[in-house]
Amino acid sequence: SQQGEEDPQALSIQEGENATMNCSYKTSINNLQWYRQNSGRGLVHLILIRSNEREKHSGRLRVTLDTSKKSSSLLITASRAADTASYFCATNQAGTALIFGKGTTLSVSS
């Protein structure tokens, strides 16, 4: 089963621009996490935001969480070609499996 949708499904930008991806989910959550996946590779954990947090930063990443709207956004600032990848949000409740969204494919051209 999938938790929800990511928006947009695909995003193409130029280096230096910001990229914003949105994620919606359906059920109550313990936390929400964002992952990156390069083509044909495993997952790279980016950031975790707990259900009682509203915003979190990590380097060029900024994540927001709105539990009233059951949505989250991931902002990548000053994007680089190396940021080209698929990005997934995932949610779970304590002790349960992570359920992934459909993902956003980001393409950053130099």
Add this chain to the structure above:
Amino acid sequence: GAVVSQHPSRVICKSGTSVKIECRSLDFQATTMFWYRQFPKKSLMLMATSNEGSKATYEQGVEKDKFLINHASLTLSTLTVTSAHPEDSSFYICSASQRASGNTIYFGEGSWLTVV
């Protein structure tokens, strides 16, 4: 940090044969492991939850007789794809939950299965 290792990373097998994928937690005990399947350009779909010493819990639509999951120890879970068909070709990823760190979940590197 905690490490989860999957083996093999890539495997090619003939139709009708069975193939086993291993998922190991290298430096922690994982009472719960999860198996996912990912088709090209798609997201990860949860297949089953594996608890050490008990039967796996399969998600709706996943054939338990085709995808055999064994979690015989606190550091090893295996996924066996039985009587493989070309449509089973996919990327399989496991993850393990570390209770000692508040059920933090760690992912393996994934295994590419190609059935010819």
